[in-house]
Amino acid sequence: MRKVLAIVRRELIAYFSSPLAYIVLTAFLLMQGYIFYIIVSFLNNPMTQATTPLRLFFGGTVFFWLFMLFVVPVITMRLVAEERRSGTIEVLLTSPVSEAQVIAGKFLAALFFYIVLWLPTVIYVVILARNSKIDLLPVAAGYLGVLLIGFLFLGVGTFTSTLTDNQLVAAILAFAAMILLFSIGLVEQLLISSSALRDALGYMNLWTHMDDYAKGIVDTRHVVYELSVGLLFLFLASKSLEVKKWR
Amino acid sequence: MIEVEGLTKVYVDLPVVDDLNFFIPEGQVVGFLGPNGAGKTTAMRMITAFLPPTAGRIVVAGVDLDHDPVGLRRNVGYLPENVPLYPEMRVEEYLRFRAAVEEIPRVDVRARMDDVMDRCMIGDVRRQVIGTLSKGYRQRVGLAGALIHQPQVLILDEPTVGLDPNQIIKVRELIAELGADHTVILSTHILPEVEQVCERVFIIDHGRIVADGTPEALRTRMVGNPVIQIELRGANGDAHDALIPLPGVTDVRDQGDGRFRVEHTADSDPREAVFRLAVDRGWILTTLATEKATLEAVFVRLTTREDPAAEPVTEPAAPVEEEV
Numbered sequence: 230m231r232k233v234l235a236i237v238r239r240e241l242i243a244y245f246s247s248p249l250a251y252i253v254l255t256a257f258l259l260m261q262g263y264i265f266y267i268i269v270s271f272l273n274n275p276m277t278q279a280t281t282p283l284r285l286f287f288g289g290t291v292f293f294w295l296f297m298l299f300v301v302p303v304i305t306m307r308l309v310a311e312e313r314r315s316g317t318i319e320v321l322l323t324s325p326v327s328e329a330q331v332i333a334g335k336f337l338a339a340l341f342f343y344i345v346l347w348l349p350t351v352i353y354v355v356i357l358a359r360n361s362k363i364d365l366l367p368v369a370a371g372y373l374g375v376l377l378i379g380f381l382f383l384g385v386g387t388f389t390s391t392l393t394d395n396q397l398v399a400a401i402l403a404f405a406a407m408i409l410l411f412s413i414g415l416v417e418q419l420l421i422s423s424s425a426l427r428d429a430l431g432y433m434n435l436w437t438h439m440d441d442y443a444k445g446i447v448d449t450r451h452v453v454y455e456l457s458v459g460l461l462f463l464f465l466a467s468k469s470l471e472v473k474k475w476r
Numbered sequence: 477m478i479e480v481e482g483l484t485k486v487y488v489d490l491p492v493v494d495d496l497n498f499f500i501p502e503g504q505v506v507g508f509l510g511p512n513g514a515g516k517t518t519a520m521r522m523i524t525a526f527l528p529p530t531a532g533r534i535v536v537a538g539v540d541l542d543h544d545p546v547g548l549r550r551n552v553g554y555l556p557e558n559v560p561l562y563p564e565m566r567v568e569e570y571l572r573f574r575a576a577v578e579e580i581p582r583v584d585v586r587a588r589m590d591d592v593m594d595r596c597m598i599g600d601v602r603r604q605v606i607g608t609l610s611k612g613y614r615q616r617v618g619l620a621g622a623l624i625h626q627p628q629v630l631i632l633d634e635p636t637v638g639l640d641p642n643q644i645i646k647v648r649e650l651i652a653e654l655g656a657d658h659t660v661i662l663s664t665h666i667l668p669e670v671e672q673v674c675e676r677v678f679i680i681d682h683g684r685i686v687a688d689g690t691p692e693a694l695r696t697r698m699v700g701n702p703v704i705q706i707e708l709r710g711a712n713g714d715a716h717d718a719l720i721p722l723p724g725v726t727d728v729r730d731q732g733d734g735r736f737r738v739e740h741t742a743d744s745d746p747r748e749a750v751f752r753l754a755v756d757r758g759w760i761l762t763t764l765a766t767e768k769a770t771l772e773a774v775f776v777r778l779t780t781r782e783d784p785a786a787e788p789v790t791e792p793a794a795p796v797e798e799e800v
Binding site: 231232234235236238239242243246247315316317318319320321322323324325326327 | 521524525526546547549550552554555556557558560561562563564565569572573574576577578579621622
């Protein structure tokens, strides 16, 4: 455990000593703030259907997914690819650490950074709570959803980062894999005939998962899906690190 | 301390390391000498449990790679080629990270850090970001990281590449010092380095050990008869014939301009006879020197196939430093 924590600490030093972290943080907050503004003004229009702003904020718009698909690869691309490029992986893996510990440490650091990214959005909740009555439980469920979807996507990104020594390639692979995972659920609506397949794909529809979380519905099937797929990719990452001791 | 049997690594039908067998006792400093691509780095990566071997057995400090790879790593300190470090970390942060990863008990971390920083002379940059350090400092930071867990075996892949001459001297001194209480394997293609630092040399070529011995033993075994260089002024064509019958002389080669290369048996020294001959004949002897064949000659002879009878190189050999 201490070794995993040491790796987490090292990754965090790496994150916060690079300008990339601050650029991502700033851009993320600017965009989230802008969208929050749009959502609130949209809802101020009396013609629109009644819903809560935070429900739209959490996955209710396409913007949410755009962020996830762009920001997560940027967070994870460096993790293993950079160690591979610089050769530090050789030092790391000739210390008494296992591949699983390396992956765990790196993934947890990415997850921590992801949480830091979302943390300032709590301000929106505070602003809304001061100006109107809001139900906090769906909000908590929304954040849980953000965390779980993040868990899944960061797992995917960690895996693709083990595949190459080029950060950009790692990011593009992560992006492609995440698009695939995301759209696999969306095609459900195109299939009307085969009901078994439809149900299976529907189970994987991340958009409805997130929508449910934002409504305050924490469906254990969704939770299990996100955690298990995330863990599957982390397992693959660890195996890929074992196998790809290149050259 | 280090036992290697039948170690082989094959990449797609191409053996990079081909049936290595050796035993290195405790406290020995061994040099892996070989041209680029000879398989030195691959062999080291297998001994450090980074690369799995295709075949063969490795035992380091009593731990068998097959049984306990993580345990084997505990006994080994490894500094790969080009010294990979995390440029964004400070020296102390890096060493603390290494200490945690190497399972050093928390209470000992401070003392271990101070010890290695002291040994590697990096105390003055402890707060500095690694990316801003000079190559020489980085090399020593890497070495400090490899030493932090007091490994019994130290494996250094080309530890002096890319350093300036002063830094090279410092790093070599450090390695020699470490050799006193560690078993060290270092790889290099710099010949004087091996002669200075190592007690034993493996010359590796095409994944095989083609020679194994002390630098001196290799030199005498491989180079053959000792040679003296003579330069005479005033000698006519008869010098060659006059030198041949001298006691112990086995061969004389006329190199023109009055220079001769005289080969003699190892137990004789014809220098005195050469001097008397010159005096008798009224020649002026301007050079009379023993030629010490260097390891470089051995190396060239063993690793080039085209011309095994290449002329031995005279001392001092042009140092084959750097190929950055």
